[in-house]
Amino acid sequence: MSRFEALQRRVNKREKLLEGRYQQAVERKNELKASWREAWTPGRIVIAGLVSGFVMGRAEPVKIAVKSGNLMQIVTLLSGLFAGTSAQEAAQSADKAPARPATRRAKPATPPTARRRRCKRGERDAA
Template identity: 35%
Template sequence: MKFGALQRRVKRCEQVMAVRLGETQDHWNVLSQVWRQGWSPLRIVVVGLAGGFIAGKLEVPGKVNGARWLQMVGSVSSLFASAQAAFASVVAAQAAETADDAADQVDEAAGPPSAAAARPAARPVAEPELREPRPAEAATEMSER
């Protein structure tokens, strides 16, 4: 296969992947919204009671005690938290990439800078320069209030 054909193939695969990633994020957003809306207070109570009943019936004395159940619940909750963090990092990476692409498009659309734009703009003398207060200044202001 020729190099140009390989480049077109890779570009096409990247486009397909970008579309699929967008679809996956859309589906994930819909799923998370429906999941949150589905958990009404009544359903939470019913699931808690049913889970407690099942845990009480399945518990074999001495083998599965309350500490084991708490450990399992903690493990599952950390699993969900890490999955949410991974998804958030993927979304953040895509947002950063989109911002980079937009910045590149703006730079391309702007073209080469003109002579007037190359000159630095004169700052007005009457306005003081706004800056963040240093930590000591901020602490003093806070303590005086």
């Protein structure tokens, strides 16, 4: 048997395999289609319609507000309002708090870069 005939045989074998897989895929698609249609009972269709209508009804006002830019203005206004009230509450609670004696502050830590510089300078001085 020549090399060409061996290749032809392999190609024919692969074509048959491909045709079989295609037939399996078509059968599975038909089974899925049938089970999908059976699953959609009238009650489920009504519930799906109600849910999608509710979602679209809730989404539509948001779309309009976003397009007009009013939503951003409202968010900005509300964030400023909440920030103002929380700052006011903090100021009031600070007025009511008892005065504490001044505590001794800890020495701030030296940043790592400054430590490295000191080491390098010290090494230079030693040399």
